[in-house]
Amino acid sequence: MSDIFLGLDLGTSGCKLIAFDGRGRELARATRGYPVANPGPGQFELDADRVWGEAEACFREVRAGALPGTVRTLAVSVLGEAVLPVDRSGRPLAPAPISADMRAMAEVERLGERFGPERIHAITGQILSPISSLPKLMWWRAHRPALVDEAWKFVCFGEFALMKLGLPPVIDEGMAARMMAFDVGRRGWSQDLLDMAGLVPSQLAAVAPSGTVLGSVPDGVAAALGLPPGVRVVLGGHDQPMGALGAGIVEPGTALYAIGTTEALVVALEKPAPGLGARNIPCYAHVMPGRYVGLAGNQSGARVLAWYREAMALAGPEDGARAFEELLAALEDRPPAWPLLLPHFAGSGSVLNDNDSLGALFGLRFETSRQDILLALLEGITFEQALSLEALSEAAGPVAALRAIGGGTRSALWLQMKADILDRPVTCASVQDAPCLGGAILGRAAVEPGTPVAAIIGEMVATGRTFHPRPDRHAVHAARLAVYRSMYTALRPLAAQMRHCWQAASGAPAPA
Numbered sequence: 001m002s003d004i005f006l007g008l009d010l011g012t013s014g015c016k017l018i019a020f021d022g023r024g025r026e027l028a029r030a031t032r033g034y035p036v037a038n039p040g041p042g043q044f045e046l047d048a049d050r051v052w053g054e055a056e057a058c059f060r061e062v063r064a065g066a067l068p069g070t071v072r073t074l075a076v077s078v079l080g081e082a083v084l085p086v087d088r089s090g091r092p093l094a095p096a097p098i099s100a101d102m103r104a105m106a107e108v109e110r111l112g113e114r115f116g117p118e119r120i121h122a123i124t125g126q127i128l129s130p131i132s133s134l135p136k137l138m139w140w141r142a143h144r145p146a147l148v149d150e151a152w153k154f155v156c157f158g159e160f161a162l163m164k165l166g167l168p169p170v171i172d173e174g175m176a177a178r179m180m181a182f183d184v185g186r187r188g189w190s191q192d193l194l195d196m197a198g199l200v201p202s203q204l205a206a207v208a209p210s211g212t213v214l215g216s217v218p219d220g221v222a223a224a225l226g227l228p229p230g231v232r233v234v235l236g237g238h239d240q241p242m243g244a245l246g247a248g249i250v251e252p253g254t255a256l257y258a259i260g261t262t263e264a265l266v267v268a269l270e271k272p273a274p275g276l277g278a279r280n281i282p283c284y285a286h287v288m289p290g291r292y293v294g295l296a297g298n299q300s301g302a303r304v305l306a307w308y309r310e311a312m313a314l315a316g317p318e319d320g321a322r323a324f325e326e327l328l329a330a331l332e333d334r335p336p337a338w339p340l341l342l343p344h345f346a347g348s349g350s351v352l353n354d355n356d357s358l359g360a361l362f363g364l365r366f367e368t369s370r371q372d373i374l375l376a377l378l379e380g381i382t383f384e385q386a387l388s389l390e391a392l393s394e395a396a397g398p399v400a401a402l403r404a405i406g407g408g409t410r411s412a413l414w415l416q417m418k419a420d421i422l423d424r425p426v427t428c429a430s431v432q433d434a435p436c437l438g439g440a441i442l443g444r445a446a447v448e449p450g451t452p453v454a455a456i457i458g459e460m461v462a463t464g465r466t467f468h469p470r471p472d473r474h475a476v477h478a479a480r481l482a483v484y485r486s487m488y489t490a491l492r493p494l495a496a497q498m499r500h501c502w503q504a505a506s507g508a509p510a511p512a
Contacts, residue, residue, distance in 0.1 A: 003447070004067055006074040006231070007246075007439025008058070009239060010051060010157045012036065012082075012098055012261045016433050017058035019067055020440040024431065024460030027069070030061035037095060042102035042346075045095035048084050051157065052164050059225035071227060073443030074165075074217070075234040077242035077435035078157040080178045083133040085140070085151030090163035093151055094144070097136050099262070100299050100346045102355060104135030107142070111135065111196060121277035123193065125177050125184045125284040127353055131299075132180035137197040148198065158236060159205045165233060166218040169205040172237040174293070176207045177284035184272075184284055210237040210287035211442045234446045237287040239435045240264045240295055246434030246441065247403045248461040250288045250454065255392065255399045256434075257418070257426065259408025263381060264297035265388045267396050275395035280353040281388075287438060288453060294396050296388030298349030300381045302407060304359075307345065308377055312370070331371060333413050335476050338372035339363035341380030342487055349384045351391045352488070358495045362487055378414050379477070382421045383484045389422055401425045403463065405434040412467075420473035421481070430462040437461070 002021050009016045014033035018026055032054035037045045064071045084096035097103065108130045111120065117128040126132055133156065141148050153159075156179065159169035176182035176189075181197075181204070183190040189201040208214075212235040219229050236242055244256040244266045256266040269283070269292040276283045276294050286293045340362045347355040361376065393399050402424050408414055409428050419426040431437045441460055445453050 002069040003444070004064065004069040004071045005440035005443035006064060006071060007077065007436030007443075008055060008074060008161070009077040009242075009433065009435040009439070010055060010079060010161060011239060012046075012079045015051065015055045015058060016436055017055070017062050018433055018436040018440075019062055019064055019071070020437060020460070021069065022444055022460070024437060024440070024462065026431070027067055028062045028064070029433075030058035032057050036098065036100075039095075040103075044098050044100045046082060046098055048092040048096055048157070048160055052161065055161070056225060059227065063226045065226050065228040071231050072447050073232045073234050074227075075236040075439030075442045076158050076161045077236050077239045077439055078161070078175065080175070080238050080240070081131050081133050081156075083136055083154055083156055083179065084160065085147055085154050086160065086163070087150070088152045090160065092160070094140075094147055096157070099131040100303070101136065102130050102346060104130045104139040105355065107135040107138040107196075108355075110138070114196065115193075118277065120180065123183050123185070123190055124180050125272065126180045126282045127277075127280045127350055129350070129353065130355055132178065134180040134193060134197060137181075137199060141197050151203070153203055153205060154199070155205055162214065162233065166221040167215050167233055170208050170212070170214055170235060171205040172210040172235050172287065173207055173285040174210065174238045174241050174287060177282075178238055179204075182207070208235055209285070209289065210235050210241075211289060211445060213446050232443075232446065234439070234442050236439050236442060240266050240297070241287045241293050242435040242438035243405050244268065244293060244434075244438070245287050245457070246431060246437035246439075246461065247405050247429040248457050249403060250286070250291055250457065252397055253399065254401050254403060255389070257385070257402040257404045258406050259301060259404055259414075260406035261302045262297055262299055263301040263385055264295055265385055265392060265402075267294045267392055267399060268292075269294055269396055273396040279391040279395050280350050281391060281395060282350065287442065294392055296350050296385075296392055298343070298384050298388075299346035300343035300349070300384060304343050304345055304377055304381055308374065327371070327374060328411055328413075331375060331413050333416065335473065336375065336379060336480060338379075339368060339376045340480060340484055340487060341376045342484070342491065343377070343380045343384055348488075349388060351387045354492070356495050356499065357488065357492065358498060360487065360491055378417055379421070379480070380484070382418050383481055385418075386421055386481055389424070399424065401427065403427050403429055405429045405432050407432070415467045416470075419467040419469045421477045423469045423474050425466050425468050427466040428464040430464050
């Protein structure tokens, strides 16, 4: 009987559990969604109990213990930055603010005044930004001090999942870095940074490299989840590096393009590139042993498309989603002549690192159609990543090609547009849920310690269709990209004025 390796992905809007064999072939899967709450302006949270409840439903549906083979391992991939306080039993004491949550702008200013962005990047590899966990911990200390005092630990979703699986909370080095409280050089929590939130290292999880075997799922927990006895849990990591591993991005020269709720470009590095910090690009440990990643991302992607679908009121939730998919499928592949979108609905991407920037749609005319606007959304989201690719290439070396994963790969038109805009071939990974496959690769590496990880990747990762850039379309998009840059520069001072208008009208701080 063949070995089976499980990968669980806890994402921003849903979770997936996939069972793979040792060749990377999918044996079973389950998917569940959950809502992101918006309790106040600029605040976005996940109910951790709801997230794990949906994950449990995935386990029950897959019924891994009944699959034809031996279930050897389970590894978990998780959304970045989301943090929550828990008691000793693992019970969440508050919802988890996710990366899009901008409540901690004042705390970011305090960090900047105390340390400065250069020192923050030197210590943590991260950009001084409200998306990180540390400013959110500081916000809790300032606004809900009793909650901070009550909490046993503050964990991200990977450690939370481990506790639900009956194991102690352990965080991988990459996710620890994403919290912006981890000293990547010393490979330990930074007390200087934790002092800003009034915390000590023991209030966070122990840290270990991705791929570490943490133990086996206890029999009682395994039975409740439909797992056989003895499944070993292997430490996973942040979903973007996990996706890079699952897409085979472990050597310099090729980048992952993750097209999901958010978008990210991830390059593999042999060592940290000193120029990344100056370009506002985080750099931290890859889940691949001995490698690092440079990650440039933004809060746009499918989140902007979901906003458009809801704003256009395309029937009910289910009918609306179907109508939107049909609208995307019906788009015409033609040279761009539609408006320009600045997709800064939650500030800019990491390269501009402008948390105050606002979204804008420029170039509307009476002739503008709904399809024109949708095409502008697809183009604008990709323009933001064109800035990312430019910065990554300058700081970390040339990127010759891109490998795409995520739900956005279902649109051939969008993939072709991305190849045209970025002037790089874009190849689809054969497994779009690459973070889950990354978990399976880590699992197989754990049970076959004598097999090089590169050899395992070669046997488990495959690719699909490639979209090649069209020179004539690239030229048209390049001219519009120049307008996009100018539009951001021109609107930057107006964003501050608009925020003052909001504050004057409402008597409250402008939405983050």
